[in-house]
Amino acid sequence: MRKESREMSAEWALEVFDKAPYITVSMTEEDGTPYGLPLSLVRTDENTFYFHCAKEGKKLDLLKKNPKVCLSAVTKCKPTIGPKDGSFTLEFKSAIAFGNAEIIENDAEKIEGLRAICNRFLPQHMDAFNDAISRSLSRTAVVKITLSEPPTGKRKQYDNQGEEMKWQRME
Numbered sequence: 001m002r003k004e005s006r007e008m009s010a011e012w013a014l015e016v017f018d019k020a021p022y023i024t025v026s027m028t029e030e031d032g033t034p035y036g037l038p039l040s041l042v043r044t045d046e047n048t049f050y051f052h053c054a055k056e057g058k059k060l061d062l063l064k065k066n067p068k069v070c071l072s073a074v075t076k077c078k079p080t081i082g083p084k085d086g087s088f089t090l091e092f093k094s095a096i097a098f099g100n101a102e103i104i105e106n107d108a109e110k111i112e113g114l115r116a117i118c119n120r121f122l123p124q125h126m127d128a129f130n131d132a133i134s135r136s137l138s139r140t141a142v143v144k145i146t147l148s149e150p151p152t153g154k155r156k157q158y159d160n161q162g163e164e165m166k167w168q169r170m171e
Contacts, residue, residue, distance in 0.1 A: 016094065017041070020074065023039060025037055050113035071145065072097075110137065
């Protein structure tokens, strides 16, 4: 990271992933071309994320050939004028992580991943979860991403006095 003063802890980075409305999952095509998609992921522990999709398609084809992925997310993104010098700048919180994707075949683990996704995005509708599973489990793929190293976080944020909050300073 070029500006180490903006680096945040792995725990902080995981919170960014938890709060992001979507997480971009980047993978690689056979010719080396990058391929990234914003997806609705859920984190179930410090190393594990899940997403769901159709049982066929480009992302599954790519993941079968190369399961290495990069996750990235941004929250609290706000264009602003630098309080000290009037420069145009951007306040943000961001996170990045690297991992390996696995297409889950076991129905019990698929249901566990789907339950976690539903709990994150539609907790008020969990009473309909079992009916939805009975209708769609057979046509739904679930992908588990296991991080291969701790995530990193970065932020640019100003305090109430216009000072940039560096070196993991919290308020």
